[in-house]
Amino acid sequence: MGENDDIPKLVGYLSVKEAAALLNVTDKMVYFYVENKRLQAVRVSNMLLIPREEVEQFQQRSVGRPRTKTPSWHSSTKDNALLVTSITANVQAGKQGALDKKLAKIRREGLHNFPGTVARYMIRFEGSPDQIEILLIWKTGIMPDQESREQHLQTFQEELSDVLDWETAQYHQGTVFMHA
Structure with a gap:
């Protein structure tokens, strides 16, 4: 059976792939968010489902540490x-x-x-x-x-x-x- 069969989906939940597409990140990143408790998930058989509301309210953080000093000009060799x-x-x-x-x-x-x-x-x-x-x-x-x-x-x-x-x-x- 493929995903496009007539089996209804669980309302209000997204697969990892669907959550990744909505967040514009990789599947791996969604697993990372779940592991680090930034996204809640429910395990159903061998897959994770993420509440749609969690994904819609998810706030991605800035990467790296904030700059404290503006970099100076450089010239390359x-x-x-x-x-x-x-x-x-x-x-x-x-x-x-x-x-x-x-x-x-x-x-x-x-x-x-x-x-x-x-x-x-x-x-x-x-x-x-x-x-x-x-x-x-x-x-x-x-x-x-x-x-x-x-x-x-x-x-x-x-x-x-x-x-x-x-x-x-x-x-x-x-x-x-x-x-x-």
Whole structure:
């Protein structure tokens, strides 16, 4: 029997997978929250069920410790330079929701991590919600060669080809000369 059979679900409870999707985290993270008593759960046979109300009221905490001091400016040495790839792309008409779902899946499943990057950002600007900017920050000492970087980018573009307009995307690349 599959999940789509005509067996009714227990009203008011979610599976770990459903809770993870609502919280936009991995299944593993939901188990972590249950183990650490941040989410209540009930065991039914060999699976955990989480009250829907618990999930809806769940407050995720900030990760890490709060900064006490603003970092100073730094400049990288030549052998430790940072390279930035900036891509501005338009969201296809009516595809904002689909884009959000795809990005959540990419994050949840750990896809498209671009080996050699030390930071990756997806930015949606308030004045242009139909446009996103993708920033990939590469450390020159550990980044793969140009061909490998282009292959990773092509795979990423294929994944998002039905929600982003790559034909009109603008690409820029530069070297960071000062950073925090």
